[in-house]
Amino acid sequence: MTVAAWLALVVFLGAYTLIATEKVHRVAAALGGAGVMLLIHATGAEAAFFSPSTGIDWNVIFLLLGMMVIVGVLKQTGVFEYLAIWAAKRARGRPFRLMVLLVVITALASALLDNVTTVLLVAPVTFLVCERLASPVAPFLIAEAMASNIGGTATLVGDPPNIIIASRGGLTFNDFLIHLAPLIVVLLxxxxxxxxxxxxxxxxxxxxxxxxxxxxxxxxxxxDRRLLWQSLVVLAVVLAAFVLHPVLHYEPSVVAILGAGTLVAVTKVTAEDAIREVEWPTLVFFAGLFVMVGALVETGVIAQVSRAAVEATQGRLELATIGLLWVSGVLSAVVDNIPYVATMSPIVADLVHANGGDKVLWWALALGADLGGNATAVGAAANVVVLGIAARNRVPISFWQFTKYGLVVTSVTIALCVPYLWLRYLV
Known part of the structure; x- marks a missing residue:
């Protein structure tokens, strides 16, 4: 690797260590790391702010912003209190039944929506129902974040990496349902x-x-019933536009911002009230993390690590599939899975071509990248959002509190993917 690549790797590991040990606030660590990356020219303004492959993913930032505004307006209607009471009554006040109900709802919703939108909608309900039952909320939030990542793996639109994989591999919505959904039901x-x-x-x-x-x-x-109906109509249109993305060709971020703007424009909610629930620290943390990971992509660190792993398995489809599954799981636990998949997809495309078009490698990449996001608190966007919501509500979830459970879940779920891929595609 070049000197720039080594420096970028050292800066990233340093910032990641600060985030993991919580010696400084995670926002300060991410912004500081991003600043140092720019200072040492591991990345530049053009690459950090405007590049679709190495810069801040503004689609993610504005998707989050738009959905946070919509959720903030919905919160004023009392609908989350309604859902909290409904869920608690269906579970008959038993915490485990309640967790099962919330986990299943989260996973199913994440298969149709993106997982970040799902946790934004479910988290407020969770706080309220746990308060009613005097149950600690952190385990429920952690379980929901992980369920969203598992459920989102099942479909093309459930997790952003799947969209990249579908585009590169020529895969359809039905391909994901047929090949991944049966396994995801078992994993859930x-x-x-x-x-x-x-x-x-x-x-x-x-x-x-x-x-x-x-x-x-x-x-x-x-x-407020009038505001509730107005909000639900806007939310329904937004969710429909998410699902119909392949037909409408509007990015989810555009849909979310249009929905948020429409909701503020047609209701009596003021702009100040609408943005009060926005998790600004979470958005800034994402921006810093994107710049740092983009620097690793820009300097060739991720590509070199990925290429070395792939080259070690060339010519052996079984080893390439299982190796790609585990490597993707490990790397996606450390860096955001979106730039990882964007970097790996051209390499996997070449491997698929070299192996006669066998698409098992695409499924290995999707499973490893999506499920690997559960391993750490920063492995997936949904995890970061949940930690931000928890901190805002004065119930902070530490990096290691999340990660000690995430490592177990990721290890078990990826291990179960091995016999599935082996028996269905390799034997």
Whole structure:
């Protein structure tokens, strides 16, 4: 590697260490790392702010901003209180049943929406229902973030890396459903079992609290019915536009901003109230992280590491598939899986061509990159958003609190992918 590549790697590892150890605030670490990358010319203004492959992903930033505004308006209607009471009553006040319900809802929603939008919608409900049941909220939020990443793996639109893979590999929405959705159903069931073990101390049933919940009328929680209907119509149009992206060709970020602007324009909600719920520290953290990872791409660090791993398995499809699965899982736990997949996809395309067009390598890349995002607190966008929401609500989740569970979930789910890929495609 070049001197610039080594320097970029040292800066990234230093910033990542600060984030992981929480010696300084993660926003300060990300911004500081980004600043140093620019200072040592590992990246420049053009590459950091305007390049689609090595710069800040403004689509992600504005998607988050738009959806945060919509969620902020929805919060004023009382609909999240309604959903919290409804969910708690369906679970009959039992915390584990509630977690299963929220995990399944999150995973299914993430298969149709992007996983970040899903956690933005589910998190407010989680805070309210856990408060009602006097249950710690952190385990529920962690489980939902992981469920969103697992569920999003099942479809083309569920996780951004899948869109990149579909474009490079010529894959359709139905291809993802046929090849990945059956496995994701199994992984989700296994994940629920892991939640029962990992968070077992959380599931303390309080009969008195449960009786209070069952006596509540969720309809009384709605504070503004007119605003609720206006918000739901806008949200429905936004979600429909997400699903119809292959037909409409509007980026999710454009749809989210249009939806947020429309909602503020047609309702009595003021601009100040609309942006009050925006997680500005989370957006800034993402910007810094994108610049740092972009510098690794710009200096060739990610490409060199990926190429070395692929070259070691050339000519052996079985080894290439399983190796790509695990390497993708490990690297996606450390760097954002979007630039990783963007870097790896040309290499995988060449490998697929060299192996007679066998598409198992695309599925290995998708599974490794998507599921690997669960391993650490910064491995996937949904994880970062959940940590930001938790901090805003004064229930901070530390890097290692998330990661100690994430490493278990990622190891188990990726390990289960090995026999699936082997038996379905390689034997």
């Amino acid at each position: 069931a296994v994940f629920i079992g892991l939640c029962r073990v990992m968070f077992r101390k959380t599931f303390r049933y309080d009969p008195d609290r449960a009786a209070e919940i069952m006596a509540l009328n969720e309809r009384e929680a709605i504070a």
